Amino acid sequence: MALLLDNEFKELPADKTLDTKLFLESVSHLPPFFDCLGSKVFSPIKSDISGNITKIRGVYEKDPVKYATLQKILEAEKEEYGTEWPKVGATLALMWLKRGLRFIQILLQSLADGEKDETNPNLIRVNITRAYEETLKRYHGWIVQQIFKTALIAAPYKSDFLKAVSKGEVIQEEACLVNLRQFLVNYTATVDAIYDMYTALNAELDYSV
Secondary structure, eight states: OHHHHTTOOOOOOTTOOOBHHHHHHHHTTOGGGGGGGOOGGGHHHHHHHHHHHHHHHHHHHHOTTTTSBHHHHHHHHHHHHGGGTTSSHHHHHHHHHHHHHHHHHHHHHHHHTTOOOTTSTTBOHHHHHHHHHHHTGGGSOHHHHHHHHHHHHTOOBHHHHHHHHTTTOOOOHHHHHHHHHHHHHHHHHHHHHHHHHHHHTTOOOOOOO
């Protein structure tokens, strides 16, 4: 589980403040995760995540003090853009990024919880499907949804996926799942905090692409 554990997310402070620099450092290591899913059909999600990270970093680097936390970025952009907000800037980028992060979270949590297709226990289609349906499907139009269905056909075996996220290291499945659960603790807390922030600021948008 080296791909994930080598870059674990930091524990959030009690007030759930999201330090922008630490957040960017952590999420910058996540795009290669989608290579572990085997199919190039997942490349658009990978590219979307990478692009949104770049957009947020671009705003942050303009004024690291002003934008020290993700909360400060959203609040500053709300004041700056007025009626155009939240469909602009780093606010929009983070909105889409959090959905990709939630996709990863639910996929990993499903695996960690032992959810599987009893007839094909070494496939992870059921895990990927659950993650997609709970996070991205509602925001995708018919064409994008069909592309995802194609990706499922090429979904890797669980054993190959776990080996890939372990960077080729041979490790027992249960040991991998223990590592997954460890990674998910701070990761899930971070993703939850971002969603809570969007709800509190009424910054969530509901449209499909």
